[in-house]
Amino acid sequence: MTNPWLWSILIGMRHLRRKCPKCGHEQLVPKEKQAETVRCKHCGADVPPKPPRDP
Ligand SMILES: [Zn+2]
Numbered sequence: 151m152t153n154p155w156l157w158s159i160l161i162g163m164r165h166l167r168r169k170c171p172k173c174g175h176e177q178l179v180p181k182e183k184q185a186e187t188v189r190c191k192h193c194g195a196d197v198p199p200k201p202p203r204d205p
Pocket residue numbers: 170171172173174175190191192193194195
């Protein structure tokens with residue numbers, strides 16, 4: 151059975167939102183790519199992973 155709300159929960163658990171620094175587009179990044187730079191689906195810019203924490 152396909153439950154849209156269930157899928158959104160599952161996807162939300164396995165993906166993290168990352169915001170493009172160039173255009174501000176938010177996209178979901180799989181957790182296995184959490185430490186990698188991904189490409190913005192909107193403008194094609196590189197979206198680096200979040201820095202761990204500012205000192
Ligand atoms: Zn972008």
